[in-house]
Amino acid sequence: MLTIFGGIGLFLLGMTMLTNGLKEIAGDALKRWLNTFTKGRISAVISGAIMTMLVQSSTATTLLTIGFVSAGLLTFIQSIGVIIGANIGSTSTGWIISLIGFKISLQTMALPIIGIGVFMSLIAPHEVKKFGNVIAGFGLLFLGIDMLQQGMGSAQDLIAFDSIPADSFISIFLLIVIGVVMTVIMQASSAAMAATLTALFAGAIDFEQAAYLVIGQNIGTTATALFASIGASVSAKRTALTHLMFNVLTAVIVTIIFPYFVQATKWFTELISGHFDQTIGLAIFHTLFSLLGALIFIPLMRPFANFLMKLVPERENALTRDLDDSLAEMPSAAIEVSFKTMRDIMVELTNAQQLLMNMKKVTVEFEKTMLEIEEALEITRKFLDKILVTSKRERQKLISILHTLDHLHRLIKVLREPQKVEALSLQEKLMQEWQEMLSTINQRLNEDEKLLDISLILEETSQQVARERRNKRIQYFERSVANETQLDLAVSKVDALLWIDRLIYHYWRATARMAEFQSINEE
Numbered sequence: 001m002l003t004i005f006g007g008i009g010l011f012l013l014g015m016t017m018l019t020n021g022l023k024e025i026a027g028d029a030l031k032r033w034l035n036t037f038t039k040g041r042i043s044a045v046i047s048g049a050i051m052t053m054l055v056q057s058s059t060a061t062t063l064l065t066i067g068f069v070s071a072g073l074l075t076f077i078q079s080i081g082v083i084i085g086a087n088i089g090s091t092s093t094g095w096i097i098s099l100i101g102f103k104i105s106l107q108t109m110a111l112p113i114i115g116i117g118v119f120m121s122l123i124a125p126h127e128v129k130k131f132g133n134v135i136a137g138f139g140l141l142f143l144g145i146d147m148l149q150q151g152m153g154s155a156q157d158l159i160a161f162d163s164i165p166a167d168s169f170i171s172i173f174l175l176i177v178i179g180v181v182m183t184v185i186m187q188a189s190s191a192a193m194a195a196t197l198t199a200l201f202a203g204a205i206d207f208e209q210a211a212y213l214v215i216g217q218n219i220g221t222t223a224t225a226l227f228a229s230i231g232a233s234v235s236a237k238r239t240a241l242t243h244l245m246f247n248v249l250t251a252v253i254v255t256i257i258f259p260y261f262v263q264a265t266k267w268f269t270e271l272i273s274g275h276f277d278q279t280i281g282l283a284i285f286h287t288l289f290s291l292l293g294a295l296i297f298i299p300l301m302r303p304f305a306n307f308l309m310k311l312v313p314e315r316e317n318a319l320t321r322d323l324d325d326s327l328a329e330m331p332s333a334a335i336e337v338s339f340k341t342m343r344d345i346m347v348e349l350t351n352a353q354q355l356l357m358n359m360k361k362v363t364v365e366f367e368k369t370m371l372e373i374e375e376a377l378e379i380t381r382k383f384l385d386k387i388l389v390t391s392k393r394e395r396q397k398l399i400s401i402l403h404t405l406d407h408l409h410r411l412i413k414v415l416r417e418p419q420k421v422e423a424l425s426l427q428e429k430l431m432q433e434w435q436e437m438l439s440t441i442n443q444r445l446n447e448d449e450k451l452l453d454i455s456l457i458l459e460e461t462s463q464q465v466a467r468e469r470r471n472k473r474i475q476y477f478e479r480s481v482a483n484e485t486q487l488d489l490a491v492s493k494v495d496a497l498l499w500i501d502r503l504i505y506h507y508w509r510a511t512a513r514m515a516e517f518q519s520i521n522e523e
Helices: 002-036 039-054 058-070 075-091 092-101 106-123 128-160 170-184 189-202 207-220 222-229 234-256 257-271 278-311 324-331 331-359 364-385 394-418 419-426 428-446 451-482 485-520
Strands: none
Touching: 002 128, 039 058, 039 075, 039 331, 039 428, 058 075, 058 234, 058 419, 075 234, 075 257, 075 278, 075 451, 092 189, 092 278, 106 128, 106 170, 170 222, 170 234, 170 394, 189 207, 189 257, 189 278, 189 485, 207 234, 207 257, 207 394, 207 428, 234 257, 331 364, 331 394, 331 419, 331 428, 331 485, 394 485, 419 485, 428 451
């Protein structure tokens, strides 16, 4: 029993190291690739499958997909295709174990691989160290399987599988529940699949029992996403429900047609290997399970997406709906989401200013919007604090966002000052010009145009206002000395000019930093 637990622990440790290393090596490349090849339903499914095979984690693919949906780089319908593909890609672990894991001496192979990987991660140059983690993780994964093989001889002592043959409704239900529990406890469907394959290879369970365990494990693998979605963003909740409904409905269908499904599995296994190899057969069963679900769900993506959007509506404060703490583990996705949030906040700030200028007074709606924006900025700040960047490019992008956040905070402070109402009357012409400028900016922001053009317009406006502020400041005080105007009025007009100058300056700098982010993204 202790050997089995140790084997599962080594497998999970190896899988974690392998997944984290692969994400670090190919994070940005995978992000760009996924964004490019998810335009259609089938391409989205294929992209999700290939990405999961590469990083060996459907959870990593799911988190990246949530980030892309949140950042507006993927539609929710496209994300459903990627999730379906991730389920297909997750079956690759079973293939690796069944084709390699039981055919050679794993301990003989695993130990030197672990040694090479560990030495690489300790003494190799920085750029090579991450490859060492991947190699060491791969070795630990197979060492864990070797320990599982050694311990599975006593598996009957843990659960009396002889007493629950797969020949009655209650037994079938129990086997599926055991599969669910295995995955929930291990927090990884790949580890549960490895344990099931090893038990099957050791003769502790028969093929039908193993197949029902796999059905349960496919349901159990949704638990991680479901737990992570509690209190998370709307995108995370919808994605978790997509995963759950896909796996549960497919499990129900496969359970109903189980005898025919097993026959099809045996036929494919004999076709591939020439005889019925049970471990390869289980890998084929798992793959056919996911393929069947894909064939059912792909034609129904749009109505399915509409149903989920009604089931999980948007939050009241839409500005922070996409900031999900679980995304902090995927820096590239988290940074993209933060940028989109900054852009949404900028749009709301523009709307608030236009409302203030139209009404020429502070209204309840204006105050409500400002409070929502302040809350959104604070939530965003806490979210950004959790992101740990690993590459120079991500660091530069995160710095651009932090500068944007700083200027937006300062912009809020300016809009909270009393001069905001006085400026409407004391500098009426200038404020009318700014209002026209805001209409143009808002239109371009909503049309998702490049921010560099907006930034250049704002830079010119800011410099023009700064010159006007310096010139008029001198004029107002000269007129006051000449008794052409009251000193109090001159001071008020200067204060209004200073307020407008700071308002436009921070608006320009926030937009310039966002344009900087986009330019880094395009490199």
